[in-house]
Every structure is written in C-alpha cells, then in structure tokens.
Amino acid sequence: EVQLVQSGAEVRKPGESLTISCKTSGYDFTSNWITWVRQMPGKGLEWMGRIDPNDSNNNYSPSFQGHVIISADKSTNTVYLHWASLKASDTAIYFCARRARRIGAFDYWGQGTLVSVSS
Amino acid sequence: DIVMTQSPDSLTVSLGERATINCKSSQSVLYSSNNKNYLAWYQQKPGQPPKLLIHWASTRESGVPDRFSGSGSGTDFTLTISSLQAEDVAVYFCQQYYGTPPTFGPGTKIDVK
Numbered sequence: 405e406v407q408l409v410q411s412g413a414e415v416r417k418p419g420e421s422l423t424i425s426c427k428t429s430g431y432d433f434t435s436n437w438i439t440w441v442r443q444m445p446g447k448g449l450e451w452m453g454r455i456d457p458n459d460s461n462n463n464y465s466p467s468f469q470g471h472v473i474i475s476a477d478k479s480t481n482t483v484y485l486h487w488a489s490l491k492a493s494d495t496a497i498y499f500c501a502r503r504a505r506r507i508g509a510f511d512y513w514g515q516g517t518l519v520s521v522s523s
Numbered sequence: 524d525i526v527m528t529q530s531p532d533s534l535t536v537s538l539g540e541r542a543t544i545n546c547k548s549s550q551s552v553l554y555s556s557n558n559k560n561y562l563a564w565y566q567q568k569p570g571q572p573p574k575l576l577i578h579w580a581s582t583r584e585s586g587v588p589d590r591f592s593g594s595g596s597g598t599d600f601t602l603t604i605s606s607l608q609a610e611d612v613a614v615y616f617c618q619q620y621y622g623t624p625p626t627f628g629p630g631t632k633i634d635v636k
Contacts, residue, residue: 439625449565449573449616449627465624499572507579508620509563513572 406430408438408500408514415520416490423486424517426500433481434458437503439510440474440485444496454503455483490521525549525619529628537636542604544631546617551597554621561621564593564602567630568613576615577602609635 411425426438439454453464457476464472473486483500498517501510526549536542552561560580565573575584577593580600590605604611612635617628 448629449618451624451626463623501572504578507582508561509575509578509618510565510573511575511584513574516572 406502406512408502408512410498410500410514410517413518413520415522417523418492418521419489420521421486421488422490422519423484424498424519426483426485426514428481428483428502431502433476433478436505438474438476438483439501439503440472440483441499441501441510442468442496443499443516449499452485452498457481457483490519492521492523494519495521524624525552525622525626527617527619527626527628529615529617529631531631532629533632533634535634535636536604536607538609539606542607542611542633544602544615544617544633546595546600546602546628548598548600548619548621550622552619552621553597560596560600561619562593562595562600563618563620564591565616565618565627566611566613567616573616604633607633607635 407429409427434457437454437456440452442450452468453474455462455474455476475484500514502512504511528547530545562580564577566576567573576587581593592603594601614630614632616630
C-alpha cells in the first residue's frame with residue numbers, strides 16, 4: 405500500500421528555521437517525483453516545487469524559489485521541505501504528494517503538516 | 524503560468540440531484556502528440572488532503588464512484604456528479620499538469636440543500 409506520512413504540526417517564530425518531512429512507503433521511491441503543495445488558511449492549493457528522488461533534481465515555482473529547499477534521502481525514502489528563515493506568511497498546511505509517473509497528476513497525498521509562524 | 528478558473532465558487536444541491544462544476548484554463552492543456560488533456564479533478568473534504576478523482580480530463584481513478592464524470596477538451600472542462608450523495612460535500616479543484624508549474628483552480632464548494 406502506497407503511503408506518504410508527514411511529520412507533525414510545528415509552531416515557530418519569524419526568522420526561525422524549520423524542516424518538515426514526508427516519509428514514503430509501498431512503492432519504489434526513486435520512480436516517482438514528490439511535490440510539495442501549500443494551502444494557506446481557507447485558501448486554495450499552490451504548487452511549490454518537486455524533486456526527483458532518483459537524482460535529487462529539483463524544480464521550484466518562482467513564487468517559492470529561494471525561500472524553500474526540497475531534498476530527498478534515498479536511504480529512508482523521505483522527502484524534506486526546509487525553510488532557513490520563516491515569515492508569518494508561511495503559516496499554512498503543507499502537503500506532499502506523489503506525481504504518478506504515467507499520468508502526471510498527483511495520485512497519493514500526505515496527510516498535511518500545519519506550520520504556524522507567529523511572534 | 525497557466526491560470527485556472529472555476530465556476531461557480533459554491534453550489535448547493537439537493538440529495539440525488541446533479542451538480543456541475545466548470546473549469547477553464549488560460550491556454551489549451553491538450554497535448555497534440557497523444558491527444559490527451561492534462562487536466563485533473565480533486566476532491567478535498569474538511570481536514571483531509573485532496574483526493575485525485577479524475578485524470579486526463581475524463582478517466583476516473585480506481586474506486587471513484589461512477590456518479591463522478593469529467594468532460595471537456597482544450598480549455599473548457601466540466602466535472603459532473605450525477606446524483607449528489609451526502610458524502611460528496613467537499614471542495615473540488617481542477618488542476619492542469621500540462622505546463623510547469625502545475626496550477627490549480629480556486630475550488631468550488633459543494634453543499635447539500
């Protein structure tokens with residue numbers, strides 16, 4: 405069974421760093437890109453970027469380029485999303501999702517991680 | 524970026540009645556080499572992640588009830604729920620995965636009357 409299990413909710417202050425995780429199982433980790441999607445409170449879905457776990461090649465949305473880093477660890481089948489310096493506007497739920505290689509849409513999703521940034 | 528729009532913003536439908544959501548892309552998402560529309564529909568219930576319902580504009584995912592159907596091509600698409608059930612109350616998003624970045628519509632909230 406394919407599963408994406410994300411790390412728990414986090415509370416941080418502006419300027420602090422944070423890394424959240426997405427642990428995958430039930431399929432060949434290197435065969436599918438993993439994406440991160442942001443959902444701000446009560447809002448829609450925004451694609452942040454993706455990683456190819458096979459070679460860690462990244463692609464970011466211009467809206468998030470330079471503000472987040474996506475990485476992958478093949479030894480633990482885990483993908484990470486990292487901020488070096490959080491802003492209050494980063495408060496949101498973050499989802500990881502698997503891009504289905506054959507169809508291109510996002511077929512499996514993590515449960516979401518709530519990140520709250522407030523002074 | 525390809526901009527996705529949806530209408531209506533919200534919809535209230537009686538149980539057993541038909542619900543129709545429209546989605547429009549700012550440019551065609553039809554890939555001419557394979558004649559496939561790179562358009563998906565997702566359902567998101569409160570407190571849950573989105574769930575993929577339909578890909579290639581009209582192909583239902585395994586396990587999705589056949590009351591859900593997708594249609595359209597090029598820039599104009601429709602999601603239809605033929606007979607609304609209580610468990611269909613959710614927000615529905617369309618998404619194009621033709622271009623990078625993939626982009627989502629703003630969502631349509633469906634409630635029961």
